[in-house]
Amino acid sequence: MRGFGVLLRRELALAWGQGGGPLLALAFYACVVTLLPLAAGRAPERLALIAPGIAWLALALAALLSLERLFERDFEDGALDLLALGPLPLELTAFVKCLAQWLATGAPLALAAPIAALALGAPSRILPLLVLCGLAGGLAFAFLGGLGAALALGSRRGGLLVAVIVLPLFVPPVIFGAGALDALAAGLPWTGGLWLLLAYAAAAVALCPLVMAAACRNALD
Amino acid sequence: MGVRDPHSVFDFLANPERFMAFSRWAAPLLGLLAIALAAGGLTLGLTAPGDYQQSDTVQIMFIHVPAAWLGLFAYLCLGISSFLALVFRHVLADAAAKAAAPLGAAFTALALITGSLWGRPMWGAWWVWGDARLTSVLILFLFYLGYMALRGAIEDETKAGRAAAILALVGLINLPIVHYSVVWWNSLHQGASTFGAEPQNRLPAVYLIPLLLMGLCYMAAFGSLWLVRIRAEVWRRRARALALRASGA
Numbered sequence: 001m002r003g004f005g006v007l008l009r010r011e012l013a014l015a016w017g018q019g020g021g022p023l024l025a026l027a028f029y030a031c032v033v034t035l036l037p038l039a040a041g042r043a044p045e046r047l048a049l050i051a052p053g054i055a056w057l058a059l060a061l062a063a064l065l066s067l068e069r070l071f072e073r074d075f076e077d078g079a080l081d082l083l084a085l086g087p088l089p090l091e092l093t094a095f096v097k098c099l100a101q102w103l104a105t106g107a108p109l110a111l112a113a114p115i116a117a118l119a120l121g122a123p124s125r126i127l128p129l130l131v132l133c134g135l136a137g138g139l140a141f142a143f144l145g146g147l148g149a150a151l152a153l154g155s156r157r158g159g160l161l162v163a164v165i166v167l168p169l170f171v172p173p174v175i176f177g178a179g180a181l182d183a184l185a186a187g188l189p190w191t192g193g194l195w196l197l198l199a200y201a202a203a204a205v206a207l208c209p210l211v212m213a214a215a216c217r218n219a220l221d
Numbered sequence: 222m223g224v225r226d227p228h229s230v231f232d233f234l235a236n237p238e239r240f241m242a243f244s245r246w247a248a249p250l251l252g253l254l255a256i257a258l259a260a261g262g263l264t265l266g267l268t269a270p271g272d273y274q275q276s277d278t279v280q281i282m283f284i285h286v287p288a289a290w291l292g293l294f295a296y297l298c299l300g301i302s303s304f305l306a307l308v309f310r311h312v313l314a315d316a317a318a319k320a321a322a323p324l325g326a327a328f329t330a331l332a333l334i335t336g337s338l339w340g341r342p343m344w345g346a347w348w349v350w351g352d353a354r355l356t357s358v359l360i361l362f363l364f365y366l367g368y369m370a371l372r373g374a375i376e377d378e379t380k381a382g383r384a385a386a387i388l389a390l391v392g393l394i395n396l397p398i399v400h401y402s403v404v405w406w407n408s409l410h411q412g413a414s415t416f417g418a419e420p421q422n423r424l425p426a427v428y429l430i431p432l433l434l435m436g437l438c439y440m441a442a443f444g445s446l447w448l449v450r451i452r453a454e455v456w457r458r459r460a461r462a463l464a465l466r467a468s469g470a
Contacts, residue, residue: 147391151384155374164370165388168363169395172402200398211387218383 003088007096014073015066015104022108025062029109032058033116044121051120052130052181055113059134060170062109063141067166068159070097070149071212075219084220094146094212095205102142110134126184133177133197140173140201143208150212153219173200237313237455244448251445255438262434269427281339283431287439288332292361295325295443299368300393303386313451315382316458318389319372320450324443326365332358357400364392 015021036054037047074080083093113134114127122130148166152158180193234240266283299321305314336355337347349355371388375381424432 151371151388152374153384154377154380155371156376157374161370161374164363165367168360168367168399169391171360172395172398175402196402211391215384215387218380218387221380 003086004092004096007083007088007093008100011097011100012103015100018069022104025065025105025109026112028065029058029062029112029116032061033120037120048121048123051117051122052126052185053178054120055117055122055130056133056137056177056181057174058116059109059113059137060141060174063106063138063145064163064166066101066105067145067149067162068152070101070146071153071216072149072158075153080216081220084216090213090216091209094150094216095209098143098146098205098208098212101146102139106138106142107135110138123185126181129181129184129190129194132194133180136194136198136201137173137177140197140204141170143201143204144169147208147211147215150215150219153215173197176200235311235313240313241452241455244452248445248448248452251441251448255441255445258434258438258441262431262438266428266431266435269431278339278342279428281335282428283435285332285335285339286432287436288328288335289358290436291439291443292325292329292332292358294440295321295328296361296364296393296396298447299325299389303389303393307383307386307390312458313455315386316451316454317447318386319382320447320454322365322368322372324446324450326362326369328439328443329358329362329365333362353400357396360399361396364396368392 033054036058040050040054041047071080074083084090086093088096110131111134113130117127117130118124145162145166147169148162149158151165152161155161176193176197178193180190180197183190183193234243262283267280269280299318302314302318302321305311306318333355336358340349341347368385368389372381372385375384
């Protein structure tokens with residue numbers, strides 16, 4: 001348990017400290033949310049319709065940002081070898097890395113999402129659900145993203161590759177979250193989408209560490 | 222390998238020597254079978270009477286539906302080969318996975334393109350985003366692209382093969398989830414009309430027979446091309462090993 005705490009502190013320090021941490025992700029989120037309405041049309045009634053979707057999708061895109069360095073940094077300087085030799089199983093190490101990634105970027109982004117949604121003219125009653133979807137979806141994005149980052153270890157052009165691997169896996173959570181948000185905005189029953197999103201996030205948190213550990217072992221061989 | 226008697230098709234073909242001897246004949250035979258089936262299926266299909274709702278565009282079905290079947294079937298082959306390659310570290314299974322991916326992507330692309338051409342006269346649109354079937358096939362295509370991108374991006378071939386195999390297995394689990402997540406949306410695409418369909422929805426024999434012939438034709442063509450690609454991969458690896466030996470490494 002002590003190893004777990006030490007590792008979590010290390011990963012959090014790296015995720016917060018290096019290259020701007022959550023601020024960089026928030027800045028990227030602000031840029032995407034600014035660009036999308038400029039491209040999709042500025043009429044307020046039209047924007048209000050797509051505002052929840054834009055605020056939600058931009059979360060998924062912002063989650064891709066710092067994935068490339070998640071395992072690659074430790075792989076290049078040999079820290080991943082040491083972590084693999086250490087007392088913690090590699091599965092737990094991968095879990096901690098993704099958890100720190102979520103705490104440093106996913107959670108702050110989820111808290112920022114309502115501001116973006118309001119600015120775009122979304123109805124204010126969807127905001128609590130947007131935060132909830134952002135938190136749960138952020139967990140799924142962080143763990144699936146970690147999976148892509150671990151698989152891409154030792155490749156050329158890591159960042160682009162991670163996005164191509166990971167985005168098809170983002171499809172179910174994006175659909176579930178958008179389904180819940182759209183239904184709530186339209187005054188329809190919306191809990192089904194939220195439950196499915198929570199279930200997908202829980203499955204990702206439980207299963208992805210096993211796959212990430214297998215991918216890391218393959219890269220370290 | 223090779224000491225004990227082969228107990229199954231997998232055991233038999235797992236031996237590279239036996240596989241090469243078998244595929245040398247099987248690949249061209251399956252290719253000829255595909256040509257014969259295509260001749261029969263297309264003749265019957267193109268002379269079938271026009272549908273009362275769809276008129277002659279119904280003939281696109283004979284190209285479109287088997288392509289969609291094969292797009293899914295090839296992913297299943299990719300997943301099984303990847304599993305065998307990961308668990309048993311079998312070189313031939315890895316070659317089979319590598320060879321299956323571009324074929325599956327091509328069949329899926331064919332299904333998407335012909336489906337789009339069929340959708341334009343029937344639904345009035347090239348593409349319908351609210352549709353479950355269209356979207357999940359498009360995502361299947363993206364899975365193939367991700368597999369090939371990952372495989373191509375890692376220099377060490379053994380590591381690339383294993384990383385890609387892990388991704389293929391993740392995709393195998395995720396595909397049904399993707400499918401059901403998009404079924405959430407209403408589907409414009411028609412439901413099952415061949416296997417497991419309600420009697421009143423089943424295709425009449427005049428369409429069903431050419432469709433099944435074309436399905437078998439695509440299956441034979443996939444089998445033939447798959448074997449050819451696996452053979453090419455085996456030869457490429459042998460050539461590389463010889464080149465390494467010749468350079469004194």
